[in-house]
Amino acid sequence: MMENSGTRYRSGISPLVVVVLSPDTKEETVSWLLRRMREKQQDGGAELLVNQLRSEGVVEEKENPNIFLVTASWQRLLSGAEDLGLFREFSDGSMRSFTCINSHNFKEFHGDGDGFLSMAECQYIIKHELETLRAKDETHVPGYTQAKLYPGKSIIRRLQSKRILIRMFPLHDQEELKRLSFKWYKKVKTSLQPLDDIRHYFGEGLALYFGFLEYFTMALMPLALIGLLYCQFDWENYDKYVFFAAFNLIWCTVILELWKRCSASLAYHWGTLSRKKVFEEPRPGFHGILGFNPVTGREEPLYPSTKRQLRVYLVSLPFVLLCLYLSLYVMMIYFQMEGWVLMLHDRGPTFWTNILLFIPGVIYAVVIEVLNVLYRYAAEFLTEWENHRLESSYQNHLVLKVLVFNFLNCFASLFYIAFIMQDLVLLRQNLATLLITSQIINQFMEAVLPYWLQRRCNKMTMERPLSEQVRLETDMSCYQGTFDDYLELFLLFGYVSLFSSVYPLAAVFVVLNNITEIYSDAFKMCNLFKRPFSDPAANIGIWQLAFEAMSVIAIVTNCTLIGMSPQVRAYFPNSEMHLMLWTVAVEHGLLAFKFFLAFLVPDVPKHIQIKLARLEFESMEALKKKKMFAVPRLRRVAYEEE
Incomplete structure (x- = not known):
């Protein structure tokens, strides 16, 4: 991916997404956002790799310094693909939801999965991870007291609505674009x-x-x-x-x-x-009185x-x-x-x-x-x-x-x-x-x-x-x-x-x-x-x-x-x-x-209906087996406790 672009992260993954903040964004806001993007998932972060764009040669005054390149390790991208339920071709020719535990049973998955996901899929995963990055105990965006935050609020969407984050887009792959x-x-x-x-x-x-x-x-x-x-x-x-x-x-x-x-x-x-x-998350421009969403239980505008x-x-x-x-x-x-x-x-x-x-x-x-x-x-x-x-x-x-x-x-x-x-x-x-x-x-x-x-x-x-x-x-x-x-x-x-x-x-x-x-x-x-x-x-x-x-x-x-x-x-x-x-x-x-x-006339061809029905049947059978194995184990644990 973009091997000719001249810069690769230590993980071997090239920059995938560009995040552009307003040129006058305060330093404490930038530091806070980068920290949240880099933090591990268990700590509430996105666990992404972020670098600031460094200009080569003379830097013009009008150039925006707040341009950041975002990517992720292959392991992080594969776990993101599993979270999103991306479908890929299985070894038997059917299309199945990707799971890391069965990764080697999917066609085109080799080694550690390098190259298994397309660049467009990787960029979509990063976009999803950024948009689901949520506030924890922050009451407002650091440096902007008027930009209110509350637990569970999407950070990226709040920054977009306040025009602090002005652009977020995936990078072109110059070589692949030429071939296409x-x-x-x-x-x-x-x-x-x-x-x-x-x-x-x-x-x-x-x-x-x-x-x-x-x-x-x-x-x-x-x-x-x-x-x-x-x-x-x-x-x-x-x-x-x-x-x-x-x-x-x-x-x-x-x-x-x-x-x-x-x-x-x-x-x-x-x-x-x-x-x-x-x-679906609320649109960036959506506004209302603060309350609790009855579906998610999160605090958000109603x-x-x-x-x-x-x-x-x-x-x-x-x-x-x-x-x-x-x-x-x-x-x-x-x-x-x-x-x-x-x-x-x-x-x-x-x-x-x-x-x-x-x-x-x-x-x-x-x-x-x-x-x-x-x-x-x-x-x-x-x-x-x-x-x-x-x-x-x-x-x-x-x-x-x-x-x-x-x-x-x-x-x-x-x-x-x-x-x-x-x-x-x-x-x-x-x-x-x-x-x-x-x-x-x-x-x-x-x-x-x-x-x-x-x-x-x-x-x-x-x-x-x-x-x-x-x-x-x-x-x-x-x-x-x-x-x-x-x-x-x-x-x-x-x-x-x-x-x-x-x-x-x-x-x-x-x-x-x-x-x-x-x-x-x-x-x-x-x-x-x-x-x-x-x-x-x-x-x-x-x-x-x-x-x-x-x-x-x-x-x-x-x-x-x-x-x-x-x-x-x-x-x-x-x-x-x-x-x-x-x-x-x-x-x-x-x-x-x-x-x-x-x-x-059915909207879905018969042979595809059969494949989907077979996949649903196999999923139900697998769930039954999982329950059958789980019940004796629970009984055994209860007996040991007695």
């Missing part, structure tokens, strides 16, 4: 992404995102192929969209069910499928759930509704502009009026992107103000706020054109304009701009002294997680599943966008961002539910489009009511089929 970059994006290839290598370096959460991006791209290929074939037909004959809409109904349901099985296979292979979740609910329903909800109204108001302005341009074109069609027809759509697409960005900041502020105790609760509320607004902001005009105006020509034009304009903006922000920024700065993967490398990574941007990446895929999935039947080339553009996205995201992860901590995820989380909700809406939308087609209307020449009833009946039947299919 070459296999991932530096060469044009037709093979799939190196997901195992991505997982090994960045962790399961990021690998699952790239796995889903790749899977979504492959799943779009049939739609893209049909879209290209449709180019051979007359675009003005919109009756042909009925077949595409029917295909959409099946496609959007099947691919999500198959993805759940695919992600389960990946998660089992990576050892996160059956892994127990670590007990915040009434009723007060949080009042903030959600009396402030956040009205604000979201106000933003939705604003989005609809902007949409109506767009339609007024569209009507004015159409009137101008009808008076005297020219080359310039033909060009002018696309201007309102382009302006509206840009406004949509701007509104989405502004709303995102407002949603983050509101969700932070709601004061959620857990990070998972915070993320769920944020995702819900952002998804509702983005869905309405991006798709409201399409629904209005399709089902109120019932103008399929304008719908196709509007969909093409929104999709292409948004992709141009996103590609500039995610591909062109990052490449330009990287060309201006020094290459991160160049070999350099450890001190220079650490300071370079300290100044790099922090990766904010996969939220925005999944949101972009969610919107693209919506464009394809909802209305691509009237514009079949939408799937073609999304495929091209996703291919570029894979390379641009890989480039950014390897060159522009600090290395993120590993996230041992077993699936894509709440985003799976979001995509499934979109697929339900897609069934309703495509059934309505089919009901609007002249072929179907011909069967009901005298009764619109009968047509509507039949459309609703078919739609409900397809929804029932979708939910039946979700129930019928």
